[in-house]
């Protein structure tokens with residue numbers, strides 16, 4: 001599947017237009033290898049055919065609903081079409097068993113509307129939908145859609161999952177303990193009473209989101225609800241070739257995770273945390289156990305809670321490479337809040353983020369922040385540190401800090417606490433501070449080490465050491 005195919009398939013033209021161009025070039029090979037793996041594993045699977053869009057369990061009527069097929073897969077039972085689940089199974093959608101109102105053979109879209117009860121998967125299973133534009137599974141706003149309650153592997157592909165409404169976590173899908181892959185799918189318009197409006201993974205489960213769109217989900221307005229799009233309490237989370245956009249939650253609109261988390265070739269855009277009196281956490285991604293972000297864009301997310309982090313809030317260190325963090329807004333750390341561990345940022349752009357207080361681009365409070373071959377541009381903070389606000393060790397290598405703005409001190413960067421700084425082959429230009437230190441305001445008690453450091457055309461005084 002090419003990126004163009006992906007775009008047509010979902011009718012979401014913004015996807016390819018907003019993803020980084022490198023993403024598009026790399027996507028072909030990634031998808032090709034994923035398809036080969038899927039094909040190889042599929043050879044061994046038993047096929048169970050769904051031929052009815054109804055949601056019922058009626059034996060011997062010649063119709064196989066998705067619910068009946070999942071039960072057959074779970075129990076290795078036989079369906080009304082005489083197909084018997086055996087070990088790992090694959091569910092496909094074919095036929096016109098409902099007298100013309102639903103036809104899984106044609107090119108008109110079909111919807112399976114659930115009757116008030118989630119679909120529980122309890123064995124190794126692939127649900128192979130006909131495409132997110134052709135098959136929708138709708139929770140009808142009265143139950144979660146899927147509960148992946150298998151210790152093994154579950155893959156859900158080629159479907160739109162919507163209308164999920166869970167009283168606790170995982171409005172669209174709850175993954176528990178096993179490995180869940182959501183591929184070539186759209187998860188939209190789901191609600192969780194607790195965490196993870198679209199998807200939630202818990203009990204050390206593994207969640208892979210591949211080539212999918214997680215959009216306009218909500219984790220409710222209750223105090224402490226986290227992860228409007230995706231939540232993961234532990235285990236592993238990977239998001240690749242995907243879009244997470246327009247999701248909201250009390251805390252962390254996009255992705256709230258304490259899993260080992262990797263985001264690659266993806267767009268995290270326009271997610272929002274609604275809490276303002278308390279923490280709020282991040283707008284885009286709140287990563288509590290480290291974050292790897294590659295070839296991705298985190299843009300236009302917002303959080304105005306007390307702990308900052310418009311785009312990303314990361315604890316436990318991380319690595320950001322070939323990525324753009326832009327247009328995010330927060331009380332502080334509008335682009336990124338770096339809370340602990342060593343964070344490395346390589347070949348990335350942090351631009352146009354806006355903080356109501358400190359740290360327009362980045363707010364760093366613990367661990368080491370090392371930025372290499374990157375650009376910190378056009379960020380603003382109403383108080384200190386337009387580009388960077390750092391209470392911890394700050395290393396800049398071959399990096400440009402340009403045209404950032406602080407209302408008070410340190411237009412380019414502001415350092416305080418015990419922070420040591422080491423700037424190598426780094427330029428600060430055209431940064432502005434309302435009071436002093438247009439380029440750099442260094443008030444920390446640590447050491448500074450400057451090698452081939454240039455500060456030009458910043459507001460006066462360009463560089464201040466106190």
Ligand SMILES: [Ca+2]
Nearest residue numbers: 058059063080
């Ligand atoms: Ca039946």
Ligand SMILES: [Ca+2]
Nearest residue numbers: 073085086087
């Ligand atoms: Ca089975």
Ligand SMILES: [Ca+2]
Nearest residue numbers: 103108109110
């Ligand atoms: Ca159809």
